[in-house]
Amino acid sequence: MNNISATYECAPNIALIKYWGKSDDELIIPLNGSISITLDTSVLSSRTTILLIKSNSHKIYVTLNSATQEIDDGDLNKSPDDLINKKRLFIMLDKVRQNCILQDPFEYEIRICSSNNFPTACGMASSASGFACLAYCLSKAFGYKGDVSELARLGSGSACRSCFGGFVKWNTATDSAFSLSRVLFPAEHWPQMNIVALILEDGKKAVSSTHGMKDTVLTSQLLPQRVKIVEEKRLKMMQQFIGDKNFDQFAKLVMQDSNSFHAVCLDTYPPLFYLNDKSKEIIQFINEFNKIDPELKVAYSFDAGPNCFLFVLDHHIAELLFLIKNIYLNNSDLGEKIVTSADGNFLKSLNFDDIQESRKVLLMNLVRKFTSENKSTIIKYLIHSKIGSGPVHCNENKSLLDLNALPK
């Protein structure tokens, strides 16, 4: 058989301890290690198929979300019309071809097809899940003998964390071969954990992460201190709090690290603003909700954009969603704005009646505090996910390419 094919599905990940700033721009080696949670592929995922066709044409075709482009290695600069960063694709391809079991790795035409099961406009970075899929597909098809997370990292830094499920750590290193990601704890370690993403803006962000973090490295005088704190303390602390399933400490550190990341963005010259007034509103709402009890119930985290990722355990999710429903959603929104892995309508299926009457009184006080203005336009989508188990190797019937090697 001359044709070789592979299909994978990978989910985006949300960093609990953030990555911001590279020590090597070419090899994408981060200034500090980071820890993330991988989402559930049944909620949000990229799917990628690779097909190697024995041929001397050396042609490469990339199809992303139904648009196809022929790639050649003549010009590696990325033009605004390019579907994929060609330079990054060739770095990955070269790496794989140099260290694989395939006898003749240069003698194939390559067809890559990728799509997301979530709208690209929903504000979830798809480069992490997309490049993790690509790394897995390349590894499988070529029989790559190296580390798949290093390969994914060469495509897009945070993609290396989407190479595994559960709680994942990505290590910094002076050598590319050691800046890898590994599972700290599998998804089963903390099955009570929920991730609720509040998509507040779904447009393209003003400053790309790549440019933004470059500017921060060049100009922020607080960044070296953040890197030091993360490397010397926070990574260890986060690992311990997850290990102990200490939600209170976990939540505080997640919020502090998110704040600290946005602080160094603001310390950049010119300053980077990823949070907006809507993000601030959600942060204040979460803080007020947390204040009701001695222990924290919800943690927020923001990546390089205004959208909010909430972490909450099973026994508090009904209360959180009761509040979100009453403050931020019109009844007409229910169903339309919700994406979830749970069957049926997640918000409606939660039994708010189980919330005790005395708690409801407290919660309704909070609702009244936050509903003075028109807030039903703040949240565009609510996405609910459990911790994902990591990349899924798919069989032929999930291939994105048909028998004629064309996108299905």
Added chain:
Amino acid sequence: MNNISATYECAPNIALIKYWGKSDDELIIPLNGSISITLDTSVLSSRTTILLIKSNSHKIYVTLNSATQEIDDGDLNKSPDDLINKKRLFIMLDKVRQNCILQDPFEYEIRICSSNNFPTACGMASSASGFACLAYCLSKAFGYKGDVSELARLGSGSACRSCFGGFVKWNTATDSAFSLSRVLFPAEHWPQMNIVALILEDGKKAVSSTHGMKDTVLTSQLLPQRVKIVEEKRLKMMQQFIGDKNFDQFAKLVMQDSNSFHAVCLDTYPPLFYLNDKSKEIIQFINEFNKIDPELKVAYSFDAGPNCFLFVLDHHIAELLFLIKNIYLNNSDLGEKIVTSADGNFLKSLNFDDIQESRKVLLMNLVRKFTSENKSTIIKYLIHSKIGSGPVHCNENKSLLDLNALPK
């Protein structure tokens, strides 16, 4: 004569290198030194009169903006209804009485009357100018032998910087007697300098500076690094750039220090947000304006609130205000929203016709870039000031108390 009276006027100041965090809450000793510009008293100022009436009643009356309150030293806690922080007033009074030329400093009834020439709702902190006035009045009336800036500092930290005109440095120290403010350069050093304040919100801020900075000291892990950078580098650099009248370097450092201050606010847990989407809009506008030429033309700075302070030299103020007028002000606003020391209507009196045609084309491109949305509601007031010469000792006819010791 048994009655002793004194009246002073002092202006607010805007920090170029910011103060945030105390090493001693009681004595208000800052974690790092700071440098400010004092505004012109003819634009914005507090005026305070003190009257000492020979008496054994020991009564103290304080009148602030026409409301009068009798103060006794029985209960020093500040209640929400108090016009003035009683504890702070008594700390200042004790200090003055212990070191003055007045023979019998305890044998007076004290009447203090203070008012601002600017609306309290215009978003300019009036505690700096108010406490500087109070310190000067107490010093003069009692014949205080100590340092007036230390006295002002005991009332409100940044008030010590309003004790002088021009560019003022406030020093940190381990001893209260050395944490003083002094003139670095008088107003005449850089007469081309203008301060344009854009008041975006005039409501009371959500988190007071006192509480906010306490939280930052307790929780921000980046604050110690900011303090170190300010003490080791920025204070010296700022002094040098002002000395050299190097506007480009001055402007960059002003903006960087403002960003850094807001960064440590964001790094606070829970985070402090003083900037809002309107502030961000102005920052982006200033950055775009600065990009037109190789050298910086305008610097922004934000205190613990959303309002913006712009620094600009004479030869660029017409261009700046041409842009502000065309992007952010309706024609109907002109005159109504402008507060300035210049005679007549400052904005109208600027001769925009002097701007070269080729520059106008550039500027109008920027106007078009920023006027896509409804932006005429962003700026509530525009205040223009030159650098002020410092506190003014007023004669009797400017006293706020009449012959019967009652507020005029």
